[in-house]
Amino acid sequence: MRQIRRIHPLLLAMSHPLFLLAQNPATVPAWDAAAAAGICLAGAAIVLVASMLVTRDSERGALAAGGLVILIFLYGPMLDAAAAIHLGDVRLGRTRYVLPAWTLISATVLFTVGKARHADRLNVVLAVASAALCATSGFRIGAHAITTRHVVPLALIPSPVARAPDAERRSVYYIILDDYGSERGLRRGYGIDNSAFTDSLRKQGFRINPDTKSNYPITLLSLSSSLNMRYIAPEASRAGGVVDPYELIRTNMVMNFFRSRGYRVVHYSSGNGPTMRSPLADVNVMCQPLGELATSLMKQTVFNILQLSFASREARVRCIFRELRRSASDTLPTFYFAHILVPHPPYLFNADCTRAPTPSPPPTIVAEWRDGRSYGAQLKCVNRLALEVVDAVRKRNPEPVIVLQGDHGPAALMAAPVLGGRAPTDDALAVRLGILNAVSLPGTPVSATSWGTTPVNTFRLIFNRYFGANLRPLRDTSFFVWYDDF
Numbered sequence: 001m002r003q004i005r006r007i008h009p010l011l012l013a014m015s016h017p018l019f020l021l022a023q024n025p026a027t028v029p030a031w032d033a034a035a036a037a038g039i040c041l042a043g044a045a046i047v048l049v050a051s052m053l054v055t056r057d058s059e060r061g062a063l064a065a066g067g068l069v070i071l072i073f074l075y076g077p078m079l080d081a082a083a084a085i086h087l088g089d090v091r092l093g094r095t096r097y098v099l100p101a102w103t104l105i106s107a108t109v110l111f112t113v114g115k116a117r118h119a120d121r122l123n124v125v126l127a128v129a130s131a132a133l134c135a136t137s138g139f140r141i142g143a144h145a146i147t148t149r150h151v152v153p154l155a156l157i158p159s160p161v162a163r164a165p166d167a168e169r170r171s172v173y174y175i176i177l178d179d180y181g182s183e184r185g186l187r188r189g190y191g192i193d194n195s196a197f198t199d200s201l202r203k204q205g206f207r208i209n210p211d212t213k214s215n216y217p218i219t220l221l222s223l224s225s226s227l228n229m230r231y232i233a234p235e236a237s238r239a240g241g242v243v244d245p246y247e248l249i250r251t252n253m254v255m256n257f258f259r260s261r262g263y264r265v266v267h268y269s270s271g272n273g274p275t276m277r278s279p280l281a282d283v284n285v286m287c288q289p290l291g292e293l294a295t296s297l298m299k300q301t302v303f304n305i306l307q308l309s310f311a312s313r314e315a316r317v318r319c320i321f322r323e324l325r326r327s328a329s330d331t332l333p334t335f336y337f338a339h340i341l342v343p344h345p346p347y348l349f350n351a352d353c354t355r356a357p358t359p360s361p362p363p364t365i366v367a368e369w370r371d372g373r374s375y376g377a378q379l380k381c382v383n384r385l386a387l388e389v390v391d392a393v394r395k396r397n398p399e400p401v402i403v404l405q406g407d408h409g410p411a412a413l414m415a416a417p418v419l420g421g422r423a424p425t426d427d428a429l430a431v432r433l434g435i436l437n438a439v440s441l442p443g444t445p446v447s448a449t450s451w452g453t454t455p456v457n458t459f460r461l462i463f464n465r466y467f468g469a470n471l472r473p474l475r476d477t478s479f480f481v482w483y484d485d486f
């Protein structure tokens with residue numbers, strides 16, 4: 001029992017990744033969870049051994065180590081709480097204010113631990129509490145694993161394109177730019193004139209509808225719909241069970257179709273959720289040293305002062321655009337899918353693509369949504385990087401199909417009540433649903449692309465044109481579903 005109660009710092013460290021995994025069990029790959037757990041265990045073990053060596057007392061050392069682990073993970077919540085506090089024009093949610101307070105609290109706690117009596121009893125209490133935390137999260141993860149056995153697999157939904165013959169072996173690029181609004185939406189939400197970018201694409205043969213709308217205002221449903229060429233909610237009822245949007249993205253019909261036609265599939269990791277990694281891809285381009293779970297854990301700790309997560313996001317975005325440019329030298333017919341988390345905040349780039357100053361936490365989520373200046377600067381950089389990709393890959397022979405598309409527009413006019421279930425205004429919804437939809441279809445006259453102005457029809461059009469499919473267009477419809485509704 002003595003030895004067991006002294007390992008509570010390890011259990012406390014493990015409780016954090018287990019808690020985050022329990023909140024998002026369907027979205028975290030096994031390798032990401034294992035990496036996050038390994039980092040936490042290794043860090044806690046170092047703290048435990050160091051504390052025992054410094055105190056020269058295994059009981060006090062274990063107690064001090066447990067306190068340090070708690071304090072390390074306390075920094076992130078302290079920073080978040082302070083972000084909502086203002087003293088006049090001074091926002092307290094900044095490292096310059098929170099770090100000294102955290103240091104003072106840490107010193108006080110460690111001093112108290114050094115004077116504590118009955119350290120062995122306190123270790124027992126912490127051991128029981130930390131074991132309970134791990135068990136609770138473990139139960140939730142296990143319950144999810146059991147319940148998801150009843151999810152309707154995509155294979156039960158018949159594919160309408162299984163018999164389509166090959167026609168042209170053009171590579172296809174499907175590039176999702178997260179939070180990228182339509183021309184009209186950007187003008188309406190932020191007063192941004194994006195015509196220089198869209199005019200440049202039009203000159204290169206892209207078809208762009210200035211008022212294209214997404215079928216759904218959130219990424220999860222938008223991508224599961226476009227990658228399966230159908231609406232999501234009706235499919236669930238017709239299939240007679242639950243359709244998991246994460247699973248729809250991971251096992252989507254579009255990638256399965258390309259694989260059935262002998263295409264190679266290359267997936268560029270977004271670093272987030274169901275587009276972190278694809279089980280259907282022949283190549284997963286992983287542009288980050290740590291997964292999303294490990295990055296989220298980092299942001300909760302005092303090590304967040306190093307801004308490693310911010311730098312990691314910036315490096316990932318640059319890496320994806322760079323690897324897309326390099327794909328121009330590929331010779332095999334390939335379907336490339338990249339979900340890139342820009343111009344969505346955080347705002348990583350200046351307009352000239354230099355690194356933006358490390359942002360302070362916004363006072364509210366609405367303030368971040370409405371920061372048109374930062375959004376506009378990042379948008380200009382994204383435009384520049386996207387044009388570089390287009391210029392590079394269009395040199396391939398035969399010329400590839402290219403789709404540059406937003407999953408949804410920005411939340412520029414959204415208000416806080418939408419988070420509580422109240423519907424947004426018509427203007428806010430128009431901006432949120434408006435998306436960039438630029439499509440280059442080599443050898444296709446403009447008249448042939450007159451239908452299909454929402455993403456659900458994108459690949460119906462492509463498969464009809466280049467693979468001889470006979471897919472009817474679906475009626476273009478947009479649904480308002482918010483994050484806590486599905």
